[in-house]
Amino acid sequence: MKPPSNQTTPCASTMPKSSRHIRFPGKTRPNPSTELDAFACLRESLPKRVHRLANRRARTACVFVFIILISSLWCYSADVVFIRSAGTTSSEQRELELATQFYGVNLNVVTAGDNTAGSALREVQRKGTLAVAIEANALALVNREALLRALHREPHGSVPLLVLGVTSEAGPSALSIWSGGAAVGVQHLENQPGLRYVVGHVAGITQQLTDLEIPFPGNDTFYFALAGDQKAQEVLAVRNDHQDVPVFIEAELGQQKIFLLCKTHPAGDNVLEGNANNVQTAFAELAPVMMFIKYGVGERGWHALHHYANLTIDDPWLREPYGDLSYQGLLKEMEKHDFHTTIAFIPWNYDRSEAQTIALFRSHPERFSICIHGNDHDHKEFESLERKPLNTQIGDLKQSLARMEKFQALTGIRYDSVFVFPHSIGTESILEELKTYNFLATVNSSNVPMDRSQPSAPLFALRPVTLSFGGFPSISRYTAGMKDPNDFLGINDFLDNPLFFYTHHDFFASGIGAFDGMADAVNRIEPDTRWRNVGDIVKHLYLMRLRDDSNYDVLAFSNSVELENTSERDLDFEVTRPELGSSTVASVSVDGRDYPFELRGGGLSLRVPVRAGGTRSVVIQCKNDLDLASINPAHDSVRVDLLRMVSDYRDITLSKYQAGRAITDYYYKHGVTPLLAIAFGSTLILFGLGGAWSLWIIMKKKNPVGGSTDVLTKDRVARAAGRG
Numbered sequence: 001m002k003p004p005s006n007q008t009t010p011c012a013s014t015m016p017k018s019s020r021h022i023r024f025p026g027k028t029r030p031n032p033s034t035e036l037d038a039f040a041c042l043r044e045s046l047p048k049r050v051h052r053l054a055n056r057r058a059r060t061a062c063v064f065v066f067i068i069l070i071s072s073l074w075c076y077s078a079d080v081v082f083i084r085s086a087g088t089t090s091s092e093q094r095e096l097e098l099a100t101q102f103y104g105v106n107l108n109v110v111t112a113g114d115n116t117a118g119s120a121l122r123e124v125q126r127k128g129t130l131a132v133a134i135e136a137n138a139l140a141l142v143n144r145e146a147l148l149r150a151l152h153r154e155p156h157g158s159v160p161l162l163v164l165g166v167t168s169e170a171g172p173s174a175l176s177i178w179s180g181g182a183a184v185g186v187q188h189l190e191n192q193p194g195l196r197y198v199v200g201h202v203a204g205i206t207q208q209l210t211d212l213e214i215p216f217p218g219n220d221t222f223y224f225a226l227a228g229d230q231k232a233q234e235v236l237a238v239r240n241d242h243q244d245v246p247v248f249i250e251a252e253l254g255q256q257k258i259f260l261l262c263k264t265h266p267a268g269d270n271v272l273e274g275n276a277n278n279v280q281t282a283f284a285e286l287a288p289v290m291m292f293i294k295y296g297v298g299e300r301g302w303h304a305l306h307h308y309a310n311l312t313i314d315d316p317w318l319r320e321p322y323g324d325l326s327y328q329g330l331l332k333e334m335e336k337h338d339f340h341t342t343i344a345f346i347p348w349n350y351d352r353s354e355a356q357t358i359a360l361f362r363s364h365p366e367r368f369s370i371c372i373h374g375n376d377h378d379h380k381e382f383e384s385l386e387r388k389p390l391n392t393q394i395g396d397l398k399q400s401l402a403r404m405e406k407f408q409a410l411t412g413i414r415y416d417s418v419f420v421f422p423h424s425i426g427t428e429s430i431l432e433e434l435k436t437y438n439f440l441a442t443v444n445s446s447n448v449p450m451d452r453s454q455p456s457a458p459l460f461a462l463r464p465v466t467l468s469f470g471g472f473p474s475i476s477r478y479t480a481g482m483k484d485p486n487d488f489l490g491i492n493d494f495l496d497n498p499l500f501f502y503t504h505h506d507f508f509a510s511g512i513g514a515f516d517g518m519a520d521a522v523n524r525i526e527p528d529t530r531w532r533n534v535g536d537i538v539k540h541l542y543l544m545r546l547r548d549d550s551n552y553d554v555l556a557f558s559n560s561v562e563l564e565n566t567s568e569r570d571l572d573f574e575v576t577r578p579e580l581g582s583s584t585v586a587s588v589s590v591d592g593r594d595y596p597f598e599l600r601g602g603g604l605s606l607r608v609p610v611r612a613g614g615t616r617s618v619v620i621q622c623k624n625d626l627d628l629a630s631i632n633p634a635h636d637s638v639r640v641d642l643l644r645m646v647s648d649y650r651d652i653t654l655s656k657y658q659a660g661r662a663i664t665d666y667y668y669k670h671g672v673t674p675l676l677a678i679a680f681g682s683t684l685i686l687f688g689l690g691g692a693w694s695l696w697i698i699m700k701k702k703n704p705v706g707g708s709t710d711v712l713t714k715d716r717v718a719r720a721a722g723r724g
């Protein structure tokens with residue numbers, strides 16, 4: 001793997017310096033005698049590898065490397081066998097390496113030759129072999145009948161076979177023999193800009209990608225000429241302005257399922273080594289091979305149990321309406337179109353909630369939820385350490401928790417300690433502090449801290465969550481206003497990635513149904529999508545794979561994990577949470593009780609039995625100095641008070657008027673100029689005078705009893721607490 005471009009620090013902080021293996025005994029350790037296999041092997045092998053890695057300057061890639069290690073280098077006997085000819089490594093092999101790493105299975109590379117045919121077949125026959133790929137230029141070195149026999153599994157099954165890298169050098173007769181007569185030739189499509197993949201509809205393999213168009217990486221490809229009798233199913237075609245040509249097909253050779261894939265990068269022009277900066281580009285590079293490997297390895301590869309999605313709206317507090325956002329209206333849309341909304345709540349607003357909206361949230365926890373959005377939200381609150389020292393930022397984190405606890409006490413609405421940074425993600429150092437103070441995760445438009453660059457590892461862009469920074473789960477989210485989202489949604493669903501969307505109140509200026517189309521698209525592409533609060537999604541953010549002993553490995557990204565046994569038999573889950581050092585862990589509990597765990601290779605692991613159909617809750621707590629009782633949640637800065645007042649004015653008052661919206665838009669496009677400041681100030685004064693005049697008229701008419709802001713605050717608190 002190529003190291004990232006911004007390596008500045010070694011990964012010593014995230015990897016052990018020696019082969020440390022610490023065991024923490026506990027009273028309730030379940031069935032210790034069954035601890036075996038993969039982890040025993042890991043103990044022997046991982047520290048040495050990790051130690052070698054520590055010498056590299058690849059901090060941002062370290063966790064990623066770690067995940068690859070635990071994915072594919074444990075003594076895990078699930079293999080994909082790749083049969084190739086002698087000579088240089090092909091781009092097809094590189095694609096297979098990446099796809100098998102992603103799914104956490106081994107790639108067993110066998111070079112075919114006159115003297116090695118027997119050993120290649122023995123590898124194919126092995127019980128742990130889940131799928132076999134063979135390079136087209138090695139077909140002549142393999143006895144077809146013997147290979148088919150080796151692929152056979154009693155009583156009726158067989159291991160799927162992929163022939164890849166097919167070019168026009170494959171003669172028509174060989175092609176016909178290996179495709180069961182489905183393909184009769186191969187042709188070349190050259191110099192065609194703007195090509196797209198078109199995904200077919202093939203059971204078990206195209207899944208959520210079915211019928212989608214996704215970008216094709218390159219300008220030329222080989223493609224199949226098919227026999228007219230429709231013996232082949234088209235998994236992927238490539239489309240230009242005139243035609244669709246099949247490049248990836250499925251055919252039958254008797255009982256054997258065989259996939260054939262043309263060489264799609266004839267010029268060797270793929271960008272596998274790290275230019276992909278989004279999931280679509282990264283996936284397009286590997287699409288056919290990822291589809292085959294996922295199909296071939298099934299439960300034995302890393303997969304998620306469910307699909308999750310969430311819409312988060314940043315900034316509002318609980319009043320009806322907040323600018324263009326009507327909570328009442330949104331609830332109706334959520335019920336009709338089946339989605340869930342989280343408010344990224346500014347803790348400064350902790351004591352301002354209105355009773356009616358509180359009641360709405362409390363009676364619909366399945367539709368509304370709360371997470372934490374900064375503390376004061378004074379512009380980019382968590383910024384570079386030069387501009388704002390780490391200690392001050394830590395103080396803000398602690399106060400955000402104290403305020404949210406107060407919010408929860410006042411309103412009876414629980415919150416998720418998932419942190420959304422105001423404006424954009426902070427530094428890696430503050431991510432480490434989020435871990436220390438037991439936040440669950442951070443979700444932002446980028447998962448890469450402001451003082452780091454995206455690692456160039458080719459697989460990085462394929463998952464929205466990373467532990468590469470401070471060992472804390474950092475998750476990407478996406479704008480709710482995304483245009484033509486189908487390929488993006490299909491690819492993420494195919495990869496088992498959760499979908500986090502975000503927006504602001506003004507997204508609903510066009511109508512409260514503004515998100516309905518996106519929710520419908522998500523639910524259409526993956527009907528089993530679970531719309532949940534962000535806390536729930538983070539607790540289910542883990543990958544599983546079936547082990548040789550019929551239990552499951554679990555790769556957890558968060559310190560809180562809700563294990564679910566959806567099977568009909570009792571299971572043990574071998575849970576690993578990478579990137580937790582012994583100095584940081586204060587306790588580990590399962591269902592609220594202390595639980596034994598082990599620390600090794602910089603990560604934490606434990607074995608948790610879960611009954612059929614049952615769930616168990618794992619919580620890892622880090623050591624810290626948090627003392628909520630000692631933190632004053634009250635507003636403590638006139639500057640912040642004024643800023644929040646202006647923000648309210650912008651969102652709640654200005655947004656009602658065309659001129660007000662224009663000023664706000666201008667501000668966000670151009671920042672504050674003297675002219676804008678004058679225009680904004682004048683508008684504020686005008687609206688202020690207007691408001692004061694109206695208030696004076698109303699007061700005069702009603703002859704009210706006196707009231708102070710203090711009374712109003714108390715009234716809000718009282719209503720918030722359900723006392724009035």
Ligand SMILES: [Zn+2]
Nearest residue numbers: 314315422423
């Ligand atoms: Zn915000």
